[in-house]
Amino acid sequence: MEKKRILIVASLSQSLINFRGDFIKSLISANYEVYALAPGHPDKIKNKLIELGAIPIEFSLNRTGLNPLKDLKTISELKSIMHSYDIDLVFPYTVKPVIYSSIAANQIRIPVISLITGLGFTFTGLTLKARILQRLNETLYKISIRKNRVVVFQNKDDYQLFLDRKILNKNNKVAFVSGSGVNLNQFKYRTNKIESNKVSFLLVSRLIKEKGIALFLNAAKTLKEKYPDSEYHVIGGTDNSPSSIKEEELKALDKAGIIVYHGKQTNIPEHLYKRDVFVLPTYYREGVPRSILEALSVGLPIITTNTPGCKETVKKGYNGILIEPQNQKSLNDAMEFFLKNKHLIEEMGINSRKYAQERFDVKIINKELINLISQEI
Numbered sequence: 449m450e451k452k453r454i455l456i457v458a459s460l461s462q463s464l465i466n467f468r469g470d471f472i473k474s475l476i477s478a479n480y481e482v483y484a485l486a487p488g489h490p491d492k493i494k495n496k497l498i499e500l501g502a503i504p505i506e507f508s509l510n511r512t513g514l515n516p517l518k519d520l521k522t523i524s525e526l527k528s529i530m531h532s533y534d535i536d537l538v539f540p541y542t543v544k545p546v547i548y549s550s551i552a553a554n555q556i557r558i559p560v561i562s563l564i565t566g567l568g569f570t571f572t573g574l575t576l577k578a579r580i581l582q583r584l585n586e587t588l589y590k591i592s593i594r595k596n597r598v599v600v601f602q603n604k605d606d607y608q609l610f611l612d613r614k615i616l617n618k619n620n621k622v623a624f625v626s627g628s629g630v631n632l633n634q635f636k637y638r639t640n641k642i643e644s645n646k647v648s649f650l651l652v653s654r655l656i657k658e659k660g661i662a663l664f665l666n667a668a669k670t671l672k673e674k675y676p677d678s679e680y681h682v683i684g685g686t687d688n689s690p691s692s693i694k695e696e697e698l699k700a701l702d703k704a705g706i707i708v709y710h711g712k713q714t715n716i717p718e719h720l721y722k723r724d725v726f727v728l729p730t731y732y733r734e735g736v737p738r739s740i741l742e743a744l745s746v747g748l749p750i751i752t753t754n755t756p757g758c759k760e761t762v763k764k765g766y767n768g769i770l771i772e773p774q775n776q777k778s779l780n781d782a783m784e785f786f787l788k789n790k791h792l793i794e795e796m797g798i799n800s801r802k803y804a805q806e807r808f809d810v811k812i813i814n815k816e817l818i819n820l821i822s823q824e825i
Contacts, residue, residue: 452537453480453533456468457538458540459543462493481503487506487508509522510522530558538558550595561599601735606735638720638797651683652719653683656687656689657693661693674784682708683712717746725750728753729751730755736757751768753771763799763803767797
């Protein structure tokens with residue numbers, strides 16, 4: 449029997465490896481032919497996709513900003529690609545791929561299962577720009593995804609927001625998965641024990657204020673003075689976002705001995721194994737943050753915000769602490785809790801690993817997605 453052809457559409461080539469690599473392998477094992485579409489594939493990523501068994505394709509996408517003429521050209525190009533490769537089902541994720549791929553596929557009657565991976569800065573409503581973009585994205589979502597076979601969410605809060613804003617109605621078929629999942633073999637449980645009185649905290653994130661980096665730095669300044677042996681590690685890169693932390697500030701704090709700034713890193717498991725508590729005080733509209741899933745799998749207690757996507761990763765008193773978003777005292781208190789209760793770090797870390805095994809194993813997530821796909825083509 450001829451293999452069914454799945455087109456996975458991403459806004460960033462590397463995410464196809466980092467976030468969908470296991471999914472691609474699972475699809476190929478399930479006897480699907482997989483086409484991996486993104487706006488430009490560096491040779492390194494292209495080769496990795498080919499090694500996985502996927503067929504890399506490129507298309508034009510203006511990842512930031514809005515240009516109606518370019519956007520219409522993108523939709524036309526997507527339709528042409530879907531026709532040329534005789535695609536049976538389209539699977540887009542992140543905002544622009546979901547909107548444009550859904551419009552294109554629906555116009556030529558190809559089934560779409562779209563994945564809402566979080567609503568991001570646009571739906572924080574924190575600035576005038578965010579509120580304007582939110583209205584625009586709501587309209588674009590209404591136009592694009594209502595005819596999709598299934599809309600998959602990573603948390604129920606995002607689905608409720610889509611209902612409240614009348615982007616979807618209760619007749620639309622939806623499904624839920626617990627994030628992108630985590631490869632439990634790649635992020636193995638750490639077996640090292642805490643042997644000193646020193647407690648080290650780690651934040652891994654894009655270093656923009658909405659991710660809570662400024663809150664983390666303020667906590668480090670306060671707690672380092674009170675607990676001189678404590679450590680505050682930061683991994684991530686700065687960028688051109690208006691809310692990005694300046695690299696000079698991070699380097700100055702590193703030089704002063706308040707934080708340890710590692711910059712961008714590719715060996716995240718190695719860093720997780722060396723730390724004690726994972727912190728992500730984000731107020732960005734997350735799906736389920738992949739960085740937290742990796743920390744859960746390794747066996748770290750979690751401090752994160754009581755917000756959509758993040759709150760799903762913590763059971764209160766079991767594997768971490770949920771704090772109020774944009775609340776400095778709440779973050780400081782949570783971090784100080786572990787400084788005062790070092791004996792709970794190992795216990796909560798074990799519970800984090802158990803929770804990852806029960807709910808966030810990538811094999812569970814991929815099985816659910818492939819079952820959805822098999823029902824629709």
